[in-house]
Amino acid sequence: MRNIGPILTVVAAIFVLWYAGAVALNASWAYDKAKRANVEITFSEMVADTMNQKKPKLPAPHQVGREIWKTTGEMVVKGRAFSKRSLIYHSWITLSATLLGFAMGTALGVSLSVGIVYNRTMDMSVMPWVIASQTIPILAIAPMIIVVLNAIGISGLLPKAVISMYLSFFPVVVGMVKGLRSPDHMMVDQMKTWSAGKGQEFWKLRLPSSMPFLFPSLKVAMAASLVGAIVGELPTGAVAGLGARLLAGSYYGQTIQIWSALITAAALAAALVAIIGVIQKVVLKRMGMA
Amino acid sequence: MNDTVISAKNLSLTFETNDGPVHALKDINLDINKGDFVSFIGPSGCGKTTFLRCMADLEQPTAGEISVNGVSPTEARKSRAYGYVFQHAGLYPWRTIGGNIRLPLEIMGIGRAEQDKSVQEVLELVHLEGFENKFPWQLSGGMQQRASIARALAFQADILLMDEPFGALDEIVRDHLNEQLLELWARTNKTIGFVTHSIPEAVYLSTKIVVMSPRPGRIHDVIESTLPKERPLDIRDSPEFIEIAHRVRDGLRAGHGDD
Numbered sequence: 061m062r063n064i065g066p067i068l069t070v071v072a073a074i075f076v077l078w079y080a081g082a083v084a085l086n087a088s089w090a091y092d093k094a095k096r097a098n099v100e101i102t103f104s105e106m107v108a109d110t111m112n113q114k115k116p117k118l119p120a121p122h123q124v125g126r127e128i129w130k131t132t133g134e135m136v137v138k139g140r141a142f143s144k145r146s147l148i149y150h151s152w153i154t155l156s157a158t159l160l161g162f163a164m165g166t167a168l169g170v171s172l173s174v175g176i177v178y179n180r181t182m183d184m185s186v187m188p189w190v191i192a193s194q195t196i197p198i199l200a201i202a203p204m205i206i207v208v209l210n211a212i213g214i215s216g217l218l219p220k221a222v223i224s225m226y227l228s229f230f231p232v233v234v235g236m237v238k239g240l241r242s243p244d245h246m247m248v249d250q251m252k253t254w255s256a257g258k259g260q261e262f263w264k265l266r267l268p269s270s271m272p273f274l275f276p277s278l279k280v281a282m283a284a285s286l287v288g289a290i291v292g293e294l295p296t297g298a299v300a301g302l303g304a305r306l307l308a309g310s311y312y313g314q315t316i317q318i319w320s321a322l323i324t325a326a327a328l329a330a331a332l333v334a335i336i337g338v339i340q341k342v343v344l345k346r347m348g349m350a
Numbered sequence: 351m352n353d354t355v356i357s358a359k360n361l362s363l364t365f366e367t368n369d370g371p372v373h374a375l376k377d378i379n380l381d382i383n384k385g386d387f388v389s390f391i392g393p394s395g396c397g398k399t400t401f402l403r404c405m406a407d408l409e410q411p412t413a414g415e416i417s418v419n420g421v422s423p424t425e426a427r428k429s430r431a432y433g434y435v436f437q438h439a440g441l442y443p444w445r446t447i448g449g450n451i452r453l454p455l456e457i458m459g460i461g462r463a464e465q466d467k468s469v470q471e472v473l474e475l476v477h478l479e480g481f482e483n484k485f486p487w488q489l490s491g492g493m494q495q496r497a498s499i500a501r502a503l504a505f506q507a508d509i510l511l512m513d514e515p516f517g518a519l520d521e522i523v524r525d526h527l528n529e530q531l532l533e534l535w536a537r538t539n540k541t542i543g544f545v546t547h548s549i550p551e552a553v554y555l556s557t558k559i560v561v562m563s564p565r566p567g568r569i570h571d572v573i574e575s576t577l578p579k580e581r582p583l584d585i586r587d588s589p590e591f592i593e594i595a596h597r598v599r600d601g602l603r604a605g606h607g608d609d
Contacts (some may be wrong), residue, residue, distance in 0.1 A: 246436050249408050254435040254454040255427055264453065266443050347444035347447075348485040 085117040086110035119316045127320040153301040157289040161224020169232025177240045203295040220292035227288040228281035235277025239270025275340035361414035371483040373566030374400045389552035397567025408415040432509035433502030439494035442487040448482035492523040563605025571601040
């Protein structure tokens with residue numbers, strides 16, 4: 061409960077800045093409209109107008125809030141939670157690609173790290189490629205992946221998940237290589253004095269030792285995965301998903317729609333990372349390491 | 351019956367480094383008999399730990415021979431002939447004390463019932479009864495090291511190799527653990543190899559004190575202790591004890607003559 065004060069302070073500061081920004085950025089449009097209508101508006105009239113424009117440069121928080129409610133809560137009340145106009149539907153589309161990509165990325169990342177730690181050739185050769193893969197802008201490579209996979213008849217969820225995987229395996233490899241190498245020489249020698257096999261060394265020493273490194277990596281990977289899923293939705297022609305909402309919003313200048321999709325994506329990421337945080341707490345507590 | 355447990359003949363180990371070869375061990379000859387408590391003492395760099403690690407198959411000698419229980423150290427390690435205690439307790443933080451002691455037994459594929467029995471036995475040997483379900487961080491440094499010794503004892507190896515096990519502990523705890531170690535040795539009749547750089551510790555514990563000197567690492571003197579097997583702590587004030595300690599100190603000084 062001690063944390064609630066600082067958190068609320070920061071949230072309040074963000075809202076103040078956001079409102080101030082909305083007034084500043086939308087003011088010129090308010091004045092333009094008044095000029096065309098040949099009326100003089102006072103400062104307070106202008107402020108009132110900037111809060112409720114149809115296509116504001118920066119929508120005010122309450123406009124975004126109202127839009128999110130209209131496309132989520134209200135749809136649920138009307139029993140159309142999964143209609144194509146509902147953000148819940150679009151979030152689910154993005155979430156499913158995120159989760160699949162995250163699972164694939166984690167699996168790929170863990171396997172690569174095991175290979176790097178146990179195989180000298182992989183140790184010498186894989187890491188530079190892993191790093192190089194992340195220096196390529198994902199926006200450039202995403203359409204290629206979609207096109208190539210489409211050409212061999214794979215479309216829909218999987219291509220997006222592959223893009224998520226492409227982004228999310230990286231932090232897992234880096235974290236797990238560090239984690240699997242975290243036991244010191246003495247502990248490895250100790251295993252040797254008991255004539256432990258490679259498998260026993262892995263399951264009983266290296267893997268448990270890597271847990272404190274795994275979870276922070278997973279948090280980064282989850283956030284990257286969501287970005288990957290959204291980016292993956294852009295070149296498919298904005299069919300469905302939060303990325304599609306962003307793209308459609310920008311086609312038609314629907315800033316309120318863009319911002320509500322952005323905020324929803326942020327909330328989704330925060331929730332996913334928080335879930336990993338809870339799992340981390342439970343696991344490390346049970347292991348006596350927290 | 352031949353009761354030599356560990357035997358080194360002309361044992362040498364040279365590390366190749368960027369600054370040229372380092373002679374960690376040179377022409378070491380030593381026999382350790384069953385039931386001996388042998389201490390290795392000497393300044394840092396004299397190869398005492400390296401010698402112990404050779405016995406444990408953690409280092410490979412570059413010349414000479416060494417046998418443990420009549421076979422090579424590798425075979426001895428694979429037949430789990432020795433328990434090794436490191437300078438730091440090295441308990442796994444995610445396992446309880448019981449779980450830590452169970453660890454080598456799990457690795458060796460010993461059944462659960464047998465594991466439970468061994469854990470209780472060795473906990474009693476190191477006086478840690480009732481701490482089975484505590485995590486390592488809940489124990490003091492001395493208790494952690496006792497748990498680590500219990501773990502090395504758990505699989506009934508006849509040889510116990512200890513590399514400065516009490517080096518990181520304070521004097522009072524150390525005295526206490528030395529006393530307990532002697533008691534444990536008397537009860538189990540194990541052969542113990544013990545690396546230390548404390549003269550009183552070496553003299554108090556050992557039946558045989560091996561004084562080593564550095565550059566190259568070799569044996570300077572082997573002192574057979576004349577102290578009785580039964581050793582209360584105040585034996586350290588007896589003339590006999592002081593005499594042996596004196597001889598050890600002289601040996602260390604002579605071996606260090608070049609610097």
